[in-house]
Amino acid sequence: MIFEVWAPKATAVEIEVLGGRRPMSPRAGGWWEADVPDAVHGTRYGYVIDGDGPYPDPRSRRQPDGVFGASAVYDHDHYTWSDHAWTGRDLRGAVIYELHVGTFTGPGTFTAAIEKLQHLTDLCVDLVEIMPVAPVPGGRNWGYDGVDLYAVNETYGGPDGLKSFVDACHRAGIGVILDVVYNHLGPSGNFLRPFGPYFGGFEGSFWGEAVNLDGPGSDEVRRYFIDNAMQWLRDYHIDGLRLDAVHALHDKRATHLLAELSEEVDALACTLGRPLTLIAESDLNDPRMVRPLEAGGLGMTAQWNDDVHHALHCAVSGESHGYYADFAGLPALAKVLTSGVLHDGSYSSFRERGHGRPYTGVPGHRLVACLQNHDQIGNRPGGDRLPAAALRIGAGLLLTSPFTPMLFMGEEWAAGTPFLFFSDHVEAHLRDSEGDRREREFEGFGYAWEAPDPSDEESFLRSKLDWTELKEEEHWSMLSWYRDLVALRKALPELSDPRLDRVRVDTDPDGRWLVMWRGPYAVSANFSSRPVTVPVPVHTVLLASDTPLPSNPSTLRLAPQSLTITRTPH
């Protein structure tokens, strides 16, 4: 078979394979190639650049012995797919479920995750979003320290494991979104530098050096990332990608990497004949992110929307520290529910500057909103989740909102387990500095630093979901609440209507309650610890976290910290 590698500045490249080193021949554009007829699926190899190495293949599809070991030939045709009936899943109308493979189950593998799919189909989840699966150093990691971006963490089950997971999801009627990190590579096990100008030479974010998207040699670096996206969508049958922290992509070229990616993915959708989704994690509050290419936008299908999270979180938790400051108070929540974002050019006290731009005309399905996600739980020092009362109210608003709702694993049963930050770096200096990196992240939250050690295996083990909790009434009843909300969202078109200009919100001047109107349906939330009366006329109760209290026919009286969905005839 033919081995190919890009190493534009090298004067000699060799491949170490089958017990020997063989020279590679230079080709146009800085590429080198060698024909190794005896290499087959599974053959280990590495590249030697000007005598240094061997290093893993930058495009290694498999690292059977981890990020410091050799690459292995992996033939995509080796896996036999059984999802022939799958025709894809449009993002519109979908409920997303974010999970971390290592902590979703006890064994922490794709195989174990497959056994839990029935739980997700019972919840009527449409798409699972799995946190990054690229190989990482050590035995546990959130995934954002990934290297070897074309390979799959062996701890989870490697390439075949991911394929069998996607295959099983598709057979169960569930699509798969994969979280990919293109704005940096992990601090350890990254051997791209000897090969070419993959990095920009400056710190792109506090996660590390920026990738080179607009400097000399960036044509091939961009292909590295775009081809990577193509691999997941084409060869792994993935339905969409969640692009980590796109605000940390530094690209001044006339066609931004995301626009180029969007156009390539559009063409790939023609090849595959199924919808493909690109979701950007962006904190820019810039609607161009989700505007179509034809509208001069970057063409993302959707973006994560922190403003909705922050406003929901403040309303249900009462917290307002750090970057939550601007989001305290129900007018903020009312604004995000009707405008999509709070910061549409307004002053952000956290950033100490104006922030964002109005999302006029953007349909709500382009904004992925959540009450909790890996960051918002895991970036709390104790990795603690919201309490039950907050979950009930927050989920009630989220799952009747005009946005694409996303749940975080375990949220649906008020999991008692935390989701802590954890990693397992091999180098002592990285283990030691992990606390410092973390502390910098916490700065924005205004937390005192007193979190468990990320490198302690306990931080990982404690974060694994405890599925036996589902035997307990309090967890089971929360799961019923979530199931009922998802089912109601899917039964009543008005609840998933993405038109923000149709959402009407009434709020209590005293900040105790909020009513969100979705056509004839009123979603009434009482955040306070006392009963409140809300102006919802003659109605039928469809769903209530607590039975509403008796009241006169033209109002609705809500129990403390409760949410009720009613229908008012027109």
Next chain:
Amino acid sequence: MIFEVWAPKATAVEIEVLGGRRPMSPRAGGWWEADVPDAVHGTRYGYVIDGDGPYPDPRSRRQPDGVFGASAVYDHDHYTWSDHAWTGRDLRGAVIYELHVGTFTGPGTFTAAIEKLQHLTDLCVDLVEIMPVAPVPGGRNWGYDGVDLYAVNETYGGPDGLKSFVDACHRAGIGVILDVVYNHLGPSGNFLRPFGPYFGGFEGSFWGEAVNLDGPGSDEVRRYFIDNAMQWLRDYHIDGLRLDAVHALHDKRATHLLAELSEEVDALACTLGRPLTLIAESDLNDPRMVRPLEAGGLGMTAQWNDDVHHALHCAVSGESHGYYADFAGLPALAKVLTSGVLHDGSYSSFRERGHGRPYTGVPGHRLVACLQNHDQIGNRPGGDRLPAAALRIGAGLLLTSPFTPMLFMGEEWAAGTPFLFFSDHVEAHLRDSEGDRREREFEGFGYAWEAPDPSDEESFLRSKLDWTELKEEEHWSMLSWYRDLVALRKALPELSDPRLDRVRVDTDPDGRWLVMWRGPYAVSANFSSRPVTVPVPVHTVLLASDTPLPSNPSTLRLAPQSLTITRTPH
């Protein structure tokens, strides 16, 4: 059950049902309602407006006795669906197959069409597009004389018949596009006028009076059409609509009906959780048609593109009469293959004015292109299809083009049957004038009028496909050619790549041959009756309508009237 009807100018409305007339009560907005507890699925009824009538319900879901008979209650929940595994079909990458239910098979019913689905799955068709199914007067009609737009022609099998057809298609992995006519209603059996201001009072096209989209009362008239679209997509599980002749929609309101429809359909896609498609038949050559709403466009998923048809037709047929005049010559074909349209502002000799605007940045999948369709065959006086040699070359170019290809039933085996224009009007003056209406349509073609009588049943019967032809070698080999082309398109991503700016075309100054490059693949067509040599270097032949002739390694020598697809290594 509650009966509702809009009749804003009426002073009294009655319902005739269960053997008697009952008064209806006025409601806000010009609506009238009556509760008829004994009415059930199947109950016949009609409305009496100020003593006139009874007339069929404008929103009648069933006309069991035809367009002049009573309406019948039809409960959508009465049908039990079995397409639960269907998750929709994105238009991107799709091959469409247009068919007319009445002539697709001998019996001309949905039930008979279901029996032919295996033929379509073997051809790897992704979407069938069925010509309009609204009730029409008489026993046969193309469908564009439809009235009772919410009902389904009983001759084909009525509402349940359509549902079972869609259901069967979905189980076979095929999506369904329904052709709907919103720009006019048929000249006979249309009883909308007594109810309200459905019409604009002027001739909107030569098919009849324009519908009232921007005059007084047009809010409800627009809802009439938009709710109709919703019905098909929601209650009939239809995957997309083909909107007939949208250039005959007269709408000066700030939000064009199509933009309003697009926004509604986007919201419905959230409810249904599957992609929904809107395809406009437009001869405006205006790219706003397919630009997203966010880009100030009308938000159609795609539009029919006559320019591609005309250029292909001229190249393979040698015809250049009537509106084909500007499309003669290979430079015209080269331009449409690389720009999407010929008329991008250039002078149209047929229209005697400049026409169109550039489609810059529009991906090719938004342009539905064909070599033949019901109009392009049926509007020829003899309803004659292209000869075999023309089909082979034309299909080869169409199915490797950047557009969304559409085939017309029978084309894939070079059906020997014509597709004639036919109708079956009850009123003598309409039967008599059908020829005149027809003649006016032909004016654009420059044909002498000598076509079979549209009202003669023979015109209908002769147009039915003759499936026994498939036993003959010449038809079977054509089917193999089409199957091979579709399969190749789906196997090689470059062949469906929608990016027009990546298509490169070389043409013979003498007009004998054209080579379309799709990445490393060359699609070489020889239109002439002699062998030609084309500048396609060292290559591998992938598919050929005729074995290429011997030539030196740097060229390809094509047999007369043949098409060859080759790969040139990079």
